[in-house]
Amino acid sequence: MPNKKTAKQTTDKKQLDLAPDIEKAEDQFLTTDQGLKINDDQNSLKSGERGATLLEDFILREKITHFDHERIPERIVHARGAAAHGIFESYGTATQYTKAGFLQPNKKTPVFVRFSTVAGSRGSTDLARDVRGFAVKFYTDEGNYDLVGNNIPVFFIQDAAKFPDLVHAVKPEPHREIPQAASAHDTFWDFISLMPESMHMIMWAMSDRAIPRSYRMMEGFGVHTFRFINAQGRSTFVKFHWKPFLGVHSVAWDEATRISGKDPDFHRRDLWDAIESGAFPQWELGVQLVDEKDEHKFPFDLLDPTKIIPEEMVPVTIVGKMTLNRNPENFFAETEQVAFHPGHLVPGIDFTNDPLLQGRLFSYTDTQLSRLGSANFHEIPINRSINTIHNNQRDGHMRQQINSGKVSYNPNSMGGGCPFQAKAAEGGFTSHAERIDAKKIRGRSQSFFDHFSQATLFYNSQSEAEKDHLTNALRFELSKVEIPEIRERMVGLLTQVDQTLAANVADALGIKVPKSPAMPMNHSIPADGNPKNFQPIKVKLPLSESPALSIANLKKDSIATRQVAILCANGVDDVALAAMHKALHAAGAQFKIIAPKLGEITGKSGKKIKVDQSFLIATSVVFDAVYVPGGDKSIAALNKEADAIHFIDEAYKHCKPIAANDDAKEFIQNTVVSKFLDGKPNEAAKLGVILGEANVPKNFINAMKQHRFWEREKQEKVPA
Numbered sequence: 001m002p003n004k005k006t007a008k009q010t011t012d013k014k015q016l017d018l019a020p021d022i023e024k025a026e027d028q029f030l031t032t033d034q035g036l037k038i039n040d041d042q043n044s045l046k047s048g049e050r051g052a053t054l055l056e057d058f059i060l061r062e063k064i065t066h067f068d069h070e071r072i073p074e075r076i077v078h079a080r081g082a083a084a085h086g087i088f089e090s091y092g093t094a095t096q097y098t099k100a101g102f103l104q105p106n107k108k109t110p111v112f113v114r115f116s117t118v119a120g121s122r123g124s125t126d127l128a129r130d131v132r133g134f135a136v137k138f139y140t141d142e143g144n145y146d147l148v149g150n151n152i153p154v155f156f157i158q159d160a161a162k163f164p165d166l167v168h169a170v171k172p173e174p175h176r177e178i179p180q181a182a183s184a185h186d187t188f189w190d191f192i193s194l195m196p197e198s199m200h201m202i203m204w205a206m207s208d209r210a211i212p213r214s215y216r217m218m219e220g221f222g223v224h225t226f227r228f229i230n231a232q233g234r235s236t237f238v239k240f241h242w243k244p245f246l247g248v249h250s251v252a253w254d255e256a257t258r259i260s261g262k263d264p265d266f267h268r269r270d271l272w273d274a275i276e277s278g279a280f281p282q283w284e285l286g287v288q289l290v291d292e293k294d295e296h297k298f299p300f301d302l303l304d305p306t307k308i309i310p311e312e313m314v315p316v317t318i319v320g321k322m323t324l325n326r327n328p329e330n331f332f333a334e335t336e337q338v339a340f341h342p343g344h345l346v347p348g349i350d351f352t353n354d355p356l357l358q359g360r361l362f363s364y365t366d367t368q369l370s371r372l373g374s375a376n377f378h379e380i381p382i383n384r385s386i387n388t389i390h391n392n393q394r395d396g397h398m399r400q401q402i403n404s405g406k407v408s409y410n411p412n413s414m415g416g417g418c419p420f421q422a423k424a425a426e427g428g429f430t431s432h433a434e435r436i437d438a439k440k441i442r443g444r445s446q447s448f449f450d451h452f453s454q455a456t457l458f459y460n461s462q463s464e465a466e467k468d469h470l471t472n473a474l475r476f477e478l479s480k481v482e483i484p485e486i487r488e489r490m491v492g493l494l495t496q497v498d499q500t501l502a503a504n505v506a507d508a509l510g511i512k513v514p515k516s517p518a519m520p521m522n523h524s525i526p527a528d529g530n531p532k533n534f535q536p537i538k539v540k541l542p543l544s545e546s547p548a549l550s551i552a553n554l555k556k557d558s559i560a561t562r563q564v565a566i567l568c569a570n571g572v573d574d575v576a577l578a579a580m581h582k583a584l585h586a587a588g589a590q591f592k593i594i595a596p597k598l599g600e601i602t603g604k605s606g607k608k609i610k611v612d613q614s615f616l617i618a619t620s621v622v623f624d625a626v627y628v629p630g631g632d633k634s635i636a637a638l639n640k641e642a643d644a645i646h647f648i649d650e651a652y653k654h655c656k657p658i659a660a661n662d663d664a665k666e667f668i669q670n671t672v673v674s675k676f677l678d679g680k681p682n683e684a685a686k687l688g689v690i691l692g693e694a695n696v697p698k699n700f701i702n703a704m705k706q707h708r709f710w711e712r713e714k715q716e717k718v719p720a
């Protein structure tokens with residue numbers, strides 16, 4: 001596997017140009033911000049050794065003043081994130097639909113990608129049940145193109161006017177700033193229960209997609225319908241998809257809550273470590289294309305951001321591959337200061353009239369002005385275009401560019417007419433000349449009023465385990481709601497998605513399923529609107545299930561980068577351990593040796609083995625699978641470690657593959673595994689527990705490919 005050095009070498013030259021201001025302090029003197037060499041950075045200037053500090057100490061004042069101003073406002077949403085640099089390689093499969101330079105054959109374009117949670121603050125946990133942001137900045141030769149998407153292909157609301165309401169509802173309640181990074185509270189569900197248009201998104205947000213195993217194992221979506229424009233000016237509707245090479249995987253909710261305590265940086269660390277180890281995360285970019293003439297052939301509106309186009313109706317065409325191969329040098333300078341904007345376009349891509357998208361086009365520049373503090377935020381290294389900038393914009397806070405000459409207007413003769421406008425043939429951007437003939441109104445099309453059919457499609461498409469998880473998520477969230485009327489209204493809305501789902505949720509809440517939902521269902525009505533005209537309608541979709549919506553169908557035949565915990569102590573069977581090591585390494589998985597103490601252990605044959613973690617800090621929830629090799633002394637030691645027994649119990653509870661050699665049996669008998677599977681090796685194997693002597697590594701790897709054995713959840717609850 002390439003190491004960090006190779007990773008840097010593979011980086012495109014242009015990527016390095018993006019950060020011309022990287023400061024390396026090696027072999028340099030300490031200086032003030034004015035370049036003055038500092039002689040004493042340990043003591044302030046005083047009137048005598050025990051005297052008061054002097055106001056004159058400009059070195060101290062500069063240091064503390066800068067420190068006082070180190071923080072900038074966090075993003076109003078998507079505050080917590082992690083990012084990486086990479087490269088996008090175009091396959092050139094969409095050239096008949098778009099003239100975008102970065103999508104032409106074999107074109108390579110540097111990218112910077114930021115993943116995020118939405119509701120939590122900068123310091124909140126990675127494992128919140130939440131939508132994940134998936135924002136990609138392509139540094140193209142034609143200017144920056146930002147694909148600012150999420151890991152869920154739809155949104156809560158249809159119109160940008162409702163965004164501040166949605167965000168106020170989900171953020172911590174204003175009187176006491178509780179809860180952090182969680183939607184499980186009154187104000188969120190109060191709003192949702194009055195907004196039936198959110199029901200499709202609620203299905204996704206309560207599904208396993210909202211608790212990903214890794215940023216590297218999520219799909220990404222552009223959400224809105226955009227347009228591709230080809231060289232002849234023809235427009236084709238397009239929806240963007242990112243498909244991860246590692247498949248799509250989630251964690252269990254109970255596990256997510258524990259990771260939040262044990263390692264709230266779990267996703268951030270996972271992304272960083274994968275890149276540092278040379279296991280570069282990869283996605284393919286796919287597009288769903290719809291001819292303009294087919295705009296109205298669907299039973300839903302392509303402009304409605306609460307709808308998908310099922311992949312079974314319009315297949316995804318793969319157009320390129322993205323590889324993340326370089327971690328940022330500095331979190332603040334890059335991950336924090338990067339400014340995305342869905343309005344950063346290149347020729348060949350354009351907007352549609354999706355009313356959510358249209359509102360976003362205003363919001364992103366506006367928010368950067370207060371967050372980054374200046375209209376010159378495009379000059380921050382991470383935001384700079386690799387295409388040179390020439391225009392007549394001048395001055396402002398923190399201007400970096402030194403514009404020479406006296407001409408800063410257009411048209412001009414004194415500057416020879418420069419900079420020139422570019423003809424379309426020269427790459428000048430022209431907006432798609434969409435025909436518009438309409439009255440100016442505030443309103444919403446009736447074609448946006450079907451709020452439930454795709455929610456039902458999503459629910460029906462889930463596996464049994466996913467349905468259970470979704471039901472339990474709703475039970476959990478609504479149990480946290482304190483006002484009974486909100487819970488009842490929500491169950492009423494759920495009856496419109498699926499009766500069994502509504503009944504199962506109602507049961508946990510100790511309430512009856514209402515015969516019909518509270519009326520009016522929709523409270524998003526203008527003052528002069530008639531509630532009757534705002535009732536949701538139901539359309540018939542041409543399919544009742546979409547396999548592409550279930551992550552159970554999105555596994556890959558691989559265990560690459562999976563994390564395995566190996567529990568052992570002095571006297572471990574190092575021959576079995578070496579065989580497992582070899583097999584896991586060959587399959588691309590990674591593992592850690594966990595023992596009672598740090599340092600080294602000695603194997604049965606006298607071999608020294610380095611310990612990676614002691615039971616003091618090790619926790620099963622950050623691993624994908626566990627292996628226990630035999631060795632009498634090692635097993636006797638593990639039997640005395642309550643944390644080792646808990647490790648297996650917890651891994652079993654979270655449905656992870658577990659393997660143990662025959663001579664580790666005595667230890668396994670002390671764990672919850674024996675309660676369910678003692679004397680039933682065949683049943684054990686079906687449930688991802690590999691016990692035995694022969695083929696343990698091979699069977700373990702096959703079990704790991706399944707990721708989780710959710711069938712175990714049907715058993716009596718595991719008290720771990």
Ligand code: HDE
Pocket residue numbers: 075076077078081114115116132133134135148149150155159160161163221222223224305338339340356357359360363364365367368
């Ligand atoms: Fe955003 N959104 N958003 N959003 N959004 C922001 O911009 C906004 C929406 C998304 O890693 C903000 O720079 C409005 C949909 C991502 O830096 C802000 C509306 C989708 C990120 C903003 C939406 C997104 C943001 C906050 C409804 C998926 C993080 C900080 C009209 C397609 C980007 C910032 C990053 C960030 C506004 C809805 C994705 C306030 C008004 C739909 C991934 O400008």
